[in-house]
Amino acid sequence: MAIAGPITYYGTLPQVPPDWPGGFWGHWGTFVGIILVFVLTLVMGFIWVERRGIARFQARVGPNRVGPFGLLQPVADAIKVLLKEDIIPASGDKVVHWLAPVVAFVPVLLIFAVVPFWDGALLADLNIGILYVVAVSSLTTIGIFMAGWGSNNKYSLLGAMRAIAQVVSYEIPLVLSLVAVVLLAGSLSLNDIVRAQNIPFILLQPLGFFIFFLAACAEINRTPFDLLEAESEIVAGFHTEYSGMKFALFYLVEYAEAVAISAIIATLFLSGWRGPLLPPFLWFLLKVFAVFFLIFWVRSTIPRLRVDQVMAFAWKFLLPLAFLNLLITGVQVIVWQGVLPWPVIFVNLAIMVVLIVGWSSFFRLGGGRVEV
Amino acid sequence: MTGVDIAFWILAVVSVVAAVLVVAVRDVFRAALSLILCLLAAAGIYITLSADFVAAVQVLIYVGAISILIILAVVLTRDVQRGSLTNRLKVPAIIVALLFFGAGAYAVLNTPWQVARKAPIEPTTGALAGRLFGEGGYLLSIEIAAVLLLAAIIGAIVLVREK
Amino acid sequence: MEVTEKSGFYVYSDVELDKNEGIQIEALKTASQNSIPDPDRWLDEETQRNILLTSLDAILNWARRSSLWPVVCFPACCAFELIATAASRFDISRFGMEVIRASPRQADVMITAGTLTWKMAPNVRRIYEQMAEPKWVIAMGACAISGGTFAQSYSVVPGYNRIIPVDVYIPGCPPRPEALLHGIRMLHNKIAKQSIKQEAGK
C-alpha cells in the first residue's frame, strides 16, 4: 500500500517505509491500540452522553445511580451484556448468525484507520482516504443482512431488507457530496483535506454538509432513518434474535458507526484537528462531540419516515441536490480560483437556502396506498 | 519471503477456496457470502500490487453494490437452502467453463508480463486519471459506457413500471 | 400459506391455526395447575465462598443489578403505572432501566404488569423462555400475584407463578410507582446475594 507523502509526527516514531506492511510494526501497533482505545472509550462515553442527554430532552434525569453522575452505567451495561447467555436460534443459519456481528463490526473499526487525530497522526494516510472510508463502510450492511438472514426471524429479515435498500440508496448522494469536498481540497487523503481547510468546508459547502449529514444518518441508521430497528414496527429489527456478546457487538456497531461518522464529518467539514489555542486532539474531540450531539438531538426530536419515503427522499431529493451541488462547486473551483472566500461563503449559503427551499416546495414526501 | 509475499499467499488461498465454495455450497445465501469473500480477497491482492485505488473501487463496487444486488436476488429465490436442483444443463455448462478456463490460461501464459521492481510512491489516483481522461485516453468510451448504462436503467424502469 | 380466498372482501385465515393454538393453551392449562415454587434457594443455602469468587460475584452482581433491562410485556392496567414509573416523575432510567427492550433476547427482567389469561399464558411463557439467562421476573399487581379481582374468572390464570417462576411480588391494584420502585430495589438486593456458583449448579 502506497503512502502519500512524508508523514510528520509529533512523537519520535520513524517514517513508514513504502513496502508496508512488510516492516514497521511499531507504527501499526501503536495506532491500532490508539484506535481501539479511542473507539471503545468514545462509544462508552457517547452512550452515557446520549442516555443522559436524551433524558434531559425528555424532561427526565437519566442514569445517575451507578458511579458519579451515572458515569459507570455503560460499564455495568457492558459487563452485564457480555456475560449474558448467548442464544442461537435453532432454525437459523448458525454460521451466518455467528459471523454477522463480526462482519458488521470490523469495517467500522477499519474506518478509523484513515481518520487523522491530529496532523499526520493516523494509522495510514492513504491517498485514497475518502474512497476507502466509503468502500469500507458499505461492508457493514452485509453484516447486518447476515444477521437478519441467519436469525430466521421475519422481523429480522424485514429489518435486513430495509437496511440493504436504504444503504444502497444513500451511498450515492453520500459519495456525490463527498466529491464536492474533494474538488475543493484537491486530494482524497483525509489529512490533506484537513490541511486544505483554512476555513471549515461547512462554510464553503453548506449544501454538501447538509446532504452528507442526512445521508450519513441514513447510512448509520439513526432517526429519522432508523427503519431497520424501528422498535414500534418490527420489534428490534435485524438484531431481534441476538443476545449476550453478539448483541453487545451490534450495540457497539451502532455507536461506533455514529462515532465514525461524527469523526468523518468533523474531518471533512469542520476542519478536523485544526483550531486555535487548544491542542489539536482536543479540537478534534470537541468537533466529533458536536456532530454526535446533533445526531442524537435529531433522534430525540423527529418522528420516523416510512420505508418508501426514505427511498424517495434519497432519490428524488438528496440525489438531484447532490448533483447540483457538485456542478456548482465545480464551476466555483474553476471560476473563482483565488477569490477571497467570504463572498463565496455567502453565495453558497444563499444557493443552499434557495435550493433546499425551492426543491422541497415541489417535492412531497408522498407515497400512499397500494392496490392489492 | 517478504510481508507482501505472505499476504499474497494468504489472500490467494482464501480467494481460491472462496471461489470453490461459491460453486460447491448448496445454500445459495452462503454461496453469495463466499463470493463476497472472494471479491474481498481480490481487493486484498490489488493492495499487495500497490493498486490501492483499484482495491478501493473493487470493495466499493463489487462488495458494496454488486454483492448486495446478488443478495437481493437470493432473497427472491424460492428454495434457498438447497439451491437449484435442475441440472439439465450440466454438460454444456462444463464445456463452457472449460472453454473459459482454456482461454484464460492461454491469455495468462502468453502475455508478456512486466513486473515493476518498485512500488509507486506518488499517488496513483492522479496517474490513473491521466491515463483514463487525459491525452490519448478513453474519455469517449467511458462516456459511451455511461450513456449505455443510463439507457439500461431507464429501460429497466420502463419495464417494471405499472401501467 | 394460511390465507384462503373466501367470499370477496373477507379473507380470513384457517380455523386449523386457531385450533392448534387452542390445543397448546389447553395443554398448558392442564400442565400448570400448581404454582412453581419461588426461586429463593439462596435464602437457606450455606454461604461458603472464597475471596476470589466473592469479589467476582460482587462485580458481576453490581453490573447485573445496575443495568436491568425490562422486556415489553404489558398486558393490562398495571402497564400504565409501569409507564408512569418510566416517565419523568419517577424515572426508572435512574437505575439504568429505561432501555425497555422489545426483543426478549436482550432483556433481563420481566415486569409482568397485568392480568394473565389462559389464552395469553403460552405467549408469556414463550417470552420468558426466549429471555437469555440470567433473568428475573417481577410480578406486579394483584392479578399477577393471584389473579386478584378476577381470580374466580373462567379465563384468568391465578398468578404468574403458575407459568413462570417469580422473584419479587408487588401487591396493589395497581401498585403505585413508589411500590414498583421498592420492588425493583428488592430485586436489586436479591441479585446482590446471588453467586455464580449457584448458576453453575442450576
Place this chain on the structure above:
Amino acid sequence: MVLKAEPFVVNLGPVHPSTHGVFRLRATLDGEVVVNIEPVIGYLHRGIEKLAEGRTYTQNIPFTDRLDYLASMSNNLAYCLAVEKLAGITVPERGDYLRVIMAELQRLASHLIAVGAFLNDCGAFMTPILYMLREREKILDHFEMVSGQRLTYAYMRIGGVSQDIPEEFLPALGKFVAGMPGYIDEYDGLIKENEIFLARTKGVGILPKDLAINISASGPVLRASGVKWDIRKADPYSVYDRFEFDIPTGTAGDCYDRYRVRVEEMRQSVRILQQAMAQIPKGKVRTEIPLTFRPPVGEAYGHVEAPKGELGFYLVSDGSIAPYRFHCRAPSLINLTALRDMMIGWKVADAIIIFGSIDICMGEVDR
C-alpha cells in the same frame, strides 16, 4: 409487469411494542405492503361480564374501573348512569357537577396518552409521550386528591360520588386548567407542522364517512370522518346541557384528522372544566342509598361519550341485588372493525400508525 413477492404472514403481537396491550394482528405482507390482516383478540378476556353477575350493583363499580383503565372515571359514570336509570335514582346537583369535572379531566388524561402513544408509534423516540405523561401526572394528582387512587378510582357511586372534594381541590384544579391550554399549544406546536409527521399521517388510513357510520365507529374516530356525533350533545346526560362547547370534526378521516380531533377535544374539555368550576353549587354529593339494593325488574342502557367513543352499559335486572345481565358496549372493540378497511394496501409502518390512531384499550376490547 407487476413485481410481486411471495406473501408471508407476520404476527404483530400479542406482545409487540406498539400494540397498546395484548392485541395481535395476523398480517399477511407482500414485501412491506399489508395485503391482508386479521385481528386476533381475547388475550385479556377476563370475564368481567360473567363476574359482574355475581356481585351487587355497588360491588361492580371497581370492575368498570378495570375495563378502560385509561378512563376509569368515564366508565364509572356510564355504569352509574345505567344503574340510576334502572333504579330511578336521582343525583344531587353538586354530584353531577363533580362527575362532569372528573369525566372531563379523565378525557384530558386519556387523550394525552392517546396522542402521546400515537406519536410514539410514528417513531418519535419516546419524547412526546414523556411530555404528555408529565401533564397526566398532574391530572392523576387531582384524582388522587379525591379518591386516593392513581388509576382505578371507583370514585363515583350510585347516586352521586363517593365523597365531597377536599377544600384544596378546586384551587388546584383552577391552576391546572389555567395552564393546560398552554401545554396543549406546546405539544401541538412541536409536532403539528412537522413535515415528517404530516407525510406519515396525512391521507393515511382513510375511513370514509359512510363506512365510519356503517361499522358503528364512535368517538374521535367517527368525528374525524366528518360526522358531528357526540353523545354529550346528541343525548346529553348528567349536566352536560349546561355547558357550551364545540364538537371538533375532521374532514378526511385520516390519521392526521384523528390526531387533530383529539387535540381539539382537549381544548374543549378545558372549556367545559372552566365552566363547571364556575358553576358548581354547594350541597350534597350523593343520594343516600343502601349498599345493597334491589332495583325493579327491567332493563336500562346508560351511555356516555367516553374518550374513546360511545361507552354504554346495558343492565338487566331480575329484582335481585345483582345484575342479571351486565353488558358493556365497548367503543374500542367496535372501532376495531374498521381495521381491515383502513390498513389493507398500506405499509407495515402505516398499519402501526393507523392502529395507534384508533386509540384502543385492550381492557375494554376484551373485557
Place this chain on the structure above:
Amino acid sequence: MTVALSGKEIAARLAKQFPGSIIEATGNTILVKADSLPEVAAFLKNAPDLSFDYLVSLTAVDYWDYFEVVYRLTSIPRNHSLVLKVRCQGRANLHLPSVTGLWRGADFQEREVYDLFGIAFDGHPNMKRIFMWEGFQGHPLRRDYL
C-alpha cells in the same frame, strides 16, 4: 336529546309492511320474529323517515327458556333510537340470521355473542370464537355455565 321512538307505532307500521313479523312491542322496544329479522332490519335502515344507520350495540341475554338478542339502533341524521329484540328458543344448536350485511359494526359483536352464548349467526363471514380459544368447552355467559 335522542328521541326514543315508540315501539308500538313502529310495530304497527312494520306489521303492515311485513305481516306476522312482530311478536310484541313495549316502550322503546319491538320484538321481532327471527325469520323476518333481515327484512325488518333492512326496512328500518332504509326507510327514509327512520334511517337507522347506526347499530349502537348488539348483545344477548340468557333467560333460561330462550335467548334474547338485543339490537340497539340509532339514527344519526334524525337522532332517534329504537331497540330491536329477537328470541332464540332452546339451548342447543341456535341460529339467527346475521345483520353484518346491513351494519358491518355487528361483525365483532356477533362473534362475541357466538363465543359467549353459543348463538351462531348465519351469513356472518367469519363465524368463529373471538375471545376464547378454539376448543374451549362451553359458552361462559350462559347462566348454566359456572
